[in-house]
Amino acid sequence: MLRFLSGLVVVLVFAVVTAPAGRTAQSEELPDGPGKKILLASCTSCHELTEVTKLRGYYTKDDWRDVIVTMVKYGATLNDKESDVLVDYLAANLGKKE
Numbered sequence: 451m452l453r454f455l456s457g458l459v460v461v462l463v464f465a466v467v468t469a470p471a472g473r474t475a476q477s478e479e480l481p482d483g484p485g486k487k488i489l490l491a492s493c494t495s496c497h498e499l500t501e502v503t504k505l506r507g508y509y510t511k512d513d514w515r516d517v518i519v520t521m522v523k524y525g526a527t528l529n530d531k532e533s534d535v536l537v538d539y540l541a542a543n544l545g546k547k548e
């Protein structure tokens with residue numbers, strides 16, 4: 451029960467955080483998951499999410515890893531674990547189909 455409730459709270463907070471920004475239409479194309487949270491938290495401060503989603507289908511997993519390394523150089527704040535989760539998420543949902 452507690453687990454269910456805390457899960458619900460996370461979902462609600464998430465909905466509140468993402469809804470007013472007018473980005474719901476774009477972010478709805480991306481399935482929920484830990485990777486999406488990292489993406490929204492770490493990758494939308496300098497540019498829109500569309501900067502990332504416009505590349506749907508273009509990048510392989512290695513390419514996405516490079517992108518993240520570059521963004522960290524630019525100043526994105528991600529630790530190694532978050533980068534790994536995000537690389538998997540981007541490759542799975544926006545990656546080039548091999």
Ligand code: HEC
Pocket residue numbers: 489492493494495496497501502505517518521522524525526527528
């Ligand atoms: C500190 C600011 C900053 C943060 C945070 C940031 N970016 Fe960027 N990003 C940029 C800038 C500046 C550009 C445009 C310059 C360029 O095209 O190289 C860019 C461009 C991009 C592009 C387009 C590259 C291309 O090949 O057209 C992608 C994809 C991208 N960012 C992904 C991400 C992801 C994923 C994250 C989160 C890990 C992220 N960004 C976080 C600054 C940032």
